Amino acid sequence: MKAYRLFEWKQPARLVDIPVPEPGPGQVRIKVAGNGICASDLHLMHEWESSPPHLHIELPMTIGHEVGGYLDKPGPGVTGLEPGQAVVVTLSGCGHCYYCARGWNNYCLNKGAQVGMGLDGGLAEYAVAPVGALVPVPSMDPAEAAPFTDAGLSSFHAVKRIAPFLTGGSTVAVIGVGGLGHLAVQELKAITPAKVIAYDLNEASLELAKEVGADEALKSEETNMEKMSMDAVLDFVGAGATIAQAAKMIRPVGHIVVIGRGAGVFEFKHNAMPYGAMLSTTFGGTKAELMELIGLAESGYIKPHITKFKLDEVEKAYEMLERGEIQGRGVIIP
Template identity: 60%
Template sequence: MKAYRMLQWKTPARLVDVPVPEAGPGQVLVKVGGNGICQSDLHMMDDWEASPPHLDIRLPMTVGHEIGGWVEGCGPGVSGFENGQPCLVTLSGCGHCRYCAQGWNNYCPHKKPVPGIGLDGGLAEYTVAPADAIVPIGGLEPWRAAPLTDAGLSAYHAVRRVLPLLEPGGTALVIGVGGLGHMAVMILKALCAARVLAVDQSREALSLASGLGADACLPSDESTAAAVRDATGGKGVEGVLDFVGAGATVSLAARVIRPLGHIVVVGRGHGSFAFQDRALPYGAMLSTTFGGSKLELMHLVSLAEAGAIRPHLNRYPLSEVETAFERLRKGQIAGRAVIVPDGR
């Protein structure tokens, strides 16, 4: 089968022929319906010189961690799935620690490797995942549902962290309306009555945000903090979801957050934030996230089944995966690009 594989660090991956994998003990073989591509794939290929210690990635490895498909077979010891069943692949947990016991498998310190993050990923015709990472999706189309696993789930998890603050009359600010940010705008509009402000450098991203229901769309420049203050009657916002995580975006967030507000930094833009007295208003919080829980992905599948979220997708065949990554590198993808094995 064809697979888009990273052979060396700091080198773009290549489409090569490899054998179809087999599901080992505790694993499920998934026939890939689609794989969404992500800024973190670019960080892995373009920026990293070795695996970060918490991920344990060894090369060569097939890229792709945003996978929808069909169960194609189960390894020894796995039951409860039917061949042909549409499914997503999410993060796995050890199942035994306190984080897992609370349902926070995404923060489990002993996570098993999953496709695209340690195991061979979904930019291929087939992939293999731990059985506890498989989430059935009922009647959703696998390629359309694939971005729910990362772009959708990371956004949903971040939204849930600020949701208790977003009462009617409140305001949420979404910084960066790309793959994750455009999901956050839809999820916020589906779950709460607060106003949603969107900030981005790209006009196309802002027009996407506006079409998805954002109440105001603001270009990113030196006047953005003042524009956010104007849009909120001078009060600032209860919640910020920063999908960029650069120095400038974290600083914008700190300038517009209200007392007791919450800034959630999801983007891995290597921003720094100098903490000092009054760097934030009293009671305000700043936190980071990693993905979302398996239960949260189930919530998100239900939202998609109900038609409450309709991700903006661009479909590419696997033979054009390099073109899709090149467009992502140049910031030319509105919403999310999903790579589909040729002929599926």
């Protein structure tokens, strides 16, 4: 089968032919329907010089961590699944730590290698995943549901953190309307009564924000942040400038969630934010949240904006992603 694999750190990944993988105990083989491409793949391929210790990446490895497809073959001891059933692959936790017990598998203390980040990923015709990482997709095309596993879930987890505090009359700022932000706008509209204002520097992204239901879409640089009084701010960029922008916009006791991994630095001290305002980062989302999100999508509340590419076009797709030319999320169809 064809697979897009990284052979050496800081060297380009290559599309190569490898044998179809066999699922081991506790694993299943999936016939990949689609795999979403993510900015963290660019970091993995272009910037990392070795594996982050918790991911245990050994090269070569097939790239791709937003996988949707059909159950093809269960490994030894795996029962209770329908062959051909549509699924997506989410983060797997250890199942026995405090965080897993609370359902926060995304914050698992013993999180090891993940599909596409340590285990071979979904930019291939077939992928193998731990059975515990599967989430059923009852009626959607699993290729279209694939971006929900990361872009959708990371944004939905942030939305779920602020949703209990939002009432009629609340306003939420979404900074950065890319693969994650365009879903956050829809998720906020689907489960909260808040007014949503989207900010971006890019005209096309602001158009997309309006298309997917933002009440207002504004150019970041043309807005006087100091006059704002946001109940919550979701920062999908995470640069120093956007966190500073969020701190200026937030009201007392408001919530800022930084999802973007722009590695921005913010000096936290008295008067850096209004009193009582909270600032947190997140990683991914829970399995239960992914099930809820797929339910919202299947009920028509959320539509991922997807640009499809063939597996042969994977290099071009990553180049476009790097140049910021993909609106919404790019999905590779093997």
